[in-house]
Amino acid sequence: MLSKNQIKLLARLKQKKFRQEQGLFVAEGIKTIQELLNSTLILHQLYTVKSFNLDAELETLIDEKELKKISFLKTPNQALAVFKIPDEKDLPKKGFVLALDDVRDPGNLGTIIRLCDWFGISNLVCSEQTVDCFNPKVIQATMGSITRVQVSYTDLNTYLNDTTLPVYGAFMDGKNVYTESLVSEGVLVMGNEANGISEDIEKHITKRISIPRFGEIQATESLNVATATAILLxxxxxG
Amino acid sequence: MLSKNQIKLLARLKQKKFRQEQGLFVAEGIKTIQELLNSTLILHQLYTVKSFNLDAELETLIDEKELKKISFLKTPNQALAVFKIPDEKDLPKKGFVLALDDVRDPGNLGTIIRLCDWFGISNLVCSEQTVDCFNPKVIQATMGSITRVQVSYTDLNTYLNDTTLPVYGAFMDGKNVYTESLVSEGVLVMGNEANGISEDIEKHITKRISIPRFGEIQATESLNVATATAILLxxxxxG
Incomplete structure (x- = not known):
């Protein structure tokens, strides 16, 4: 049985501010929860219609109706888990780093985290205005990849100012990415959905790149940030 | 002023069956509508809060409250237009053709149509179970690209059986796309979100290709069909 208080607390985890205060976030669906349980993340509490055979104090058995009440999804999937938000690690100083300048859409961020996982990119650095990676919609879209990609939030301006890595940026009028020389260690910056890379960030970019358009002049104005990230990564x- | 009957008819255009019966579909937002008006598509009726200076009989002025009633969007954007569904053209026999085997998500299809537009691919052939390209969510996601990409629905099995073009297909265990020889004229088949390419279609595929995974073994199982399509196109x- 769930108390009214529990239901209220879970609902508030939709809000970034409350997640940060509590250091907790929500993940849903058996497959995603299993992936998170198998990672270094620490479970706070599991609410499930079927036992996962965990320690009794970590598991609360509920019925479908209760799940429906606490789920953030239209079609809840058997379980909802609350995990602890891991401690922030140091910002990456080497390797290949993807940086996001104010990406706002949770689906886009989720897709981008999944892409980082696929391409073996373990560090994603986000501007403070980028959507929170512990937003339930992002967690849902990452399909478990969040456990393998280190996401940091920071002042991107300062980060790019301090880095010794070459900094690439995606622009509509950049150089053809198919013929530019690319590196295995560097930062690639992707911009906001509507406005691209901001002026403040642009000044740190040493190589402006672009995906050539093959259609007619009248063709689509731009690619969605997630598909553009897919092609650039x-x-x-x-190689 | 909108009559109750008009509101009811517009609402029914959410359904594929009704769209096909009427030969009509809905597009929203000034920018998308403008792009559609500038194309070969034929306007049936425009409902707008601000005149577009069209023929009086094609334009119905409404207020924000009425727009809210007929809009399919959470935040309606000044106008809603009903266009005629264009006649189906012949299936493409040459050039580069993208084929979809039961892609179900409207957002994915919209993104894929936008990608075709970007990469100058004018022919998209869809299985009959693929989501309807005149679904309002697809139209929304294409951002006007629907006017520049010819989308056909057909029995994909028969189409692939009849084509003389080489047929590529995206599989998890296909050959590395980065090192395979690719052609400028051919068909590329992408499969369903959950099940990939079906057995029936698989037998027509002469080249199985795959996007190599760079992460650890435990990495994400697959890429979303829209991001995989982006990388393969x-x-x-x-070249």
Whole structure:
């Protein structure tokens, strides 16, 4: 049985401010929860219609109706788990780093985290205005990849100012990415959905790159940030 | 002023069956509507809070409250237009063709149509179970690209059986796309979100390709179909 208080606390985890205060976030669905349980993340409490055979104090058995009440999804999937938000690690100083300048859409961030996982990119550095990676919609879209990609939030301006890595940025008028020389250690910056990379960040970018358009002049104005990231990461990795 | 009957008819255009019966579909937002008006599509009726200076009989002025009633969006954007569904054209026999085997998510199809537009691919052939391209969510996601990409629905099995083009297909265990020889004229088949390419379609595929995974073994199981399509189209086009 769930108390009214528990239901209220869980609902408040939709809000970033409350997640940060409590140091907790929500994940849903058996498959995602299993992946998170198998990672270094620490479970706070599991609410499930079927036992996972965990320590009794970590597991609360509920019925479908209760799950429906606490779930953030239209079609809840058997269990909802609350995990502890891990401690922030140091910002990456080497390797290949993807940086996001104010990406706002949770689905886009989720897709981008999944892409980082696929391409073996373990560090994603986000501007403070980028959507929170512990937003339930992001967690849902990452399909467990959040456990393998280190996401940091910081003042991107300062980070790029301090880094010794070469800094690439995606622009509509950049140089053809298919013919530019790309590196295995560097930062790639992707901009906001509507406005691209901001002026403040642009000044740190040493290589402006672009995905050439093959259609007619009248063609689509731009690619979605998640699909553009897919193509650019593929280019950096294919060698 | 909108009549109750008009509101009811517009609401029914959410349904594929009704769209096909009427030969009509809905597009929203000034920018998308403008792009559609500038294309070969034929306007049936425009409902708008601000005149577009069209023929009086094509334009119905409404207020924000009425727009809210007929809009399919959470935040309606000044106008809603009903266009005629264009006649189906012949299936493509040459050039580069993208084929979809039961892609179900409207957002994915919209993103894929936008990608075709970007990469100058004018023909998209869809299985009959693929989500309808005149679904309002698809139209929204294409951002006007629907006017520049010819989308056909057909029995994919028969189409692939009849084509003389080489047929590529995306599989988890296909050959590395970065090192395979790719062609400028051919068909690329992408599969369903959950099940990939079906057995029926698989037998027509002469080249199985795959995007290599760079992460650890435990990494994400698969890429989303729209991001995988982005990477593969980029590979075919980059030469």
């Amino acid at each position: 593929s280019e950096f990795r294919r | 980029s590979e075919f086009r980059r």
